[in-house]
Amino acid sequence: MIQNSGYVTVDGEFDTLKERSFFTIDDFKMQGKIVILRIDINSSVNPENGEILDDTRIRRHAATVKELSESKAKIIILAHQSRPGKLDFVNLKKHSKRMSEIIDIKIKFIPDIYGEKALNSISKLNNGDILMLDNVRFDKEEIELSLFENDNFEKQANSKLVETLAPLADLFVNDAFAAAHRCQPSLVGFSERMPALAGRVMQRELDFLGKAISSGPSPRIALLGGSKAADSVSISKYFLKKGIDYVLTGGVVANVFLLAAGIDIGEPSKKFIEKNIPDYENIIKKAKRLIDEYGERIVYPTDIAINDNGQRVGITIDQLPTKHPIHDIGLDTLVKYINLINNAGTIIANGPMGVFENREFAIGTKEIFKSISNHSGMTVVGGGETAMAFNQMGLTEGIKHISTGGGSCIAFMADETMPVLEAMRRSKIKFGK
Ligand code: 3PG
Numbered sequence: 001m002i003q004n005s006g007y008v009t010v011d012g013e014f015d016t017l018k019e020r021s022f023f024t025i026d027d028f029k030m031q032g033k034i035v036i037l038r039i040d041i042n043s044s045v046n047p048e049n050g051e052i053l054d055d056t057r058i059r060r061h062a063a064t065v066k067e068l069s070e071s072k073a074k075i076i077i078l079a080h081q082s083r084p085g086k087l088d089f090v091n092l093k094k095h096s097k098r099m100s101e102i103i104d105i106k107i108k109f110i111p112d113i114y115g116e117k118a119l120n121s122i123s124k125l126n127n128g129d130i131l132m133l134d135n136v137r138f139d140k141e142e143i144e145l146s147l148f149e150n151d152n153f154e155k156q157a158n159s160k161l162v163e164t165l166a167p168l169a170d171l172f173v174n175d176a177f178a179a180a181h182r183c184q185p186s187l188v189g190f191s192e193r194m195p196a197l198a199g200r201v202m203q204r205e206l207d208f209l210g211k212a213i214s215s216g217p218s219p220r221i222a223l224l225g226g227s228k229a230a231d232s233v234s235i236s237k238y239f240l241k242k243g244i245d246y247v248l249t250g251g252v253v254a255n256v257f258l259l260a261a262g263i264d265i266g267e268p269s270k271k272f273i274e275k276n277i278p279d280y281e282n283i284i285k286k287a288k289r290l291i292d293e294y295g296e297r298i299v300y301p302t303d304i305a306i307n308d309n310g311q312r313v314g315i316t317i318d319q320l321p322t323k324h325p326i327h328d329i330g331l332d333t334l335v336k337y338i339n340l341i342n343n344a345g346t347i348i349a350n351g352p353m354g355v356f357e358n359r360e361f362a363i364g365t366k367e368i369f370k371s372i373s374n375h376s377g378m379t380v381v382g383g384g385e386t387a388m389a390f391n392q393m394g395l396t397e398g399i400k401h402i403s404t405g406g407g408s409c410i411a412f413m414a415d416e417t418m419p420v421l422e423a424m425r426r427s428k429i430k431f432g433k
Contacts, residue, residue, distance in 0.1 A: 022424035030071035040178035047087035074125035096132040114164040156189035175199025180420035181411040188423040196427035208401035217345025225250035226351025234414040250353030260287035266321035303330025328354030329364040350382035
């Protein structure tokens with residue numbers, strides 16, 4: 001049964017927190033203010049012609065940019081694309097063009113970050129104008145000053161980027177949730193010098209992810225699959241502590257929990273774990289401690305599909321070990337998981353249930369994702385590969401929130417320190433009014 005645990009939904013949106021530990025755009029008047037806006041439009045780019053292959057993040061941030069422009073702020077956008085040494089480490093000209101098309105407002109791209117060209121263009125900004133500066137990772141310090149050291153952001157705040165641009169601006173809007181686990185100058189340096197406000201993407205991510213984990217409608221369940229078993233074990237620990245009712249496992253994550261429960265999954269699946277999961281023995285120990293503490297709240301498959309020379313063959317857990325690799329959850333498990341999904345109020349999904357790239361073994365993932373997509377409750381999907389899988393299957397429509405974050409979403413769900421959130425918190429204390 002779905003119970004509403006104290007907050008109302010309006011048109012599918014969940015209401016906002018009353019007391020936030022960070023500022024948002026609603027806390028300040030924007031008209032005439034010079035705003036540095038950090039977004040994360042790091043996208044798949046064709047390295048041969050620089051064409052953007054997936055504009056999801058650009059579309060998501062476009063709403064914040066449009067709102068700020070319509071509020072008559074003067075906007076300086078900072079963003080990154082890829083990392084030095086990679087083929088898609090390109091400038092942001094095409095990103096700015098794409099965003100400009102989406103919001104139907106001109107965005108001037110400046111092939112400079114804090115040099116003369118950039119400063120000159122900033123000095124000419126009128127209310128509502130938008131500039132996009134170049135890939136901040138072209139700046140050496142952005143790469144080098146990336147550690148959260150001595151519990152402060154001093155190095156980042158003293159970087160040339162921040163030293164040069166901060167005196168020109170009134171407010172810093174941080175919308176880069178997808179990079180919130182990073183500690184680079186453009187992400188955490190400005191918060192020391194002026195009020196740092198969460199942009200709309202950031203605000204929505206924190207609302208949805210935060211509430212799904214701790215206060216969404218009951219029962220709250222999480223589906224954790226895929227091959228990032230170490231992350232998933234940490235996420236399970238945090239989720240169960242926060243009161244998520246059931247953690248349903250699939251993929252390699254399920255295999256790790258099966259091993260932790262003392263079930264021999266067979267050589268091929270064991271070998272996969274030994275080869276691909278660093279420190280796997282410790283991860284299995286951690287998983288065992290969780291099973292000891294939380295028992296049946298961690299749910300693993302009772303039957304599975306093995307890959308017998310390309311054929312899908314269903315077997316029960318009692319029939320293990322097997323000499324074939326486990327490539328999907330079994331049909332009984334699928335029915336059980338779908339029942340738990342249908343009866344849940346909040347569902348968080350991160351990772352596939354099996355090797356869904358192979359049609360034979362896509363059933364578990366596809367049917368589970370379909371039932372999440374058809375669910376009317378609070379459905380939240382992790383970013384990166386999980387979001388891509390929902391997208392490929394055409395199942396994004398019904399989901400209430402799909403995270404823009406890959407690594408940052410995982411870090412948030414595993415309760416790791418997020419330098420950007422910490423910087424925003426401190427900024428509110430420093431500049432609180
Ligand atoms: C991402 O795509 O996950 C973010 O933009 C962060 O990128 P990074 O892992 O290169 O810091």
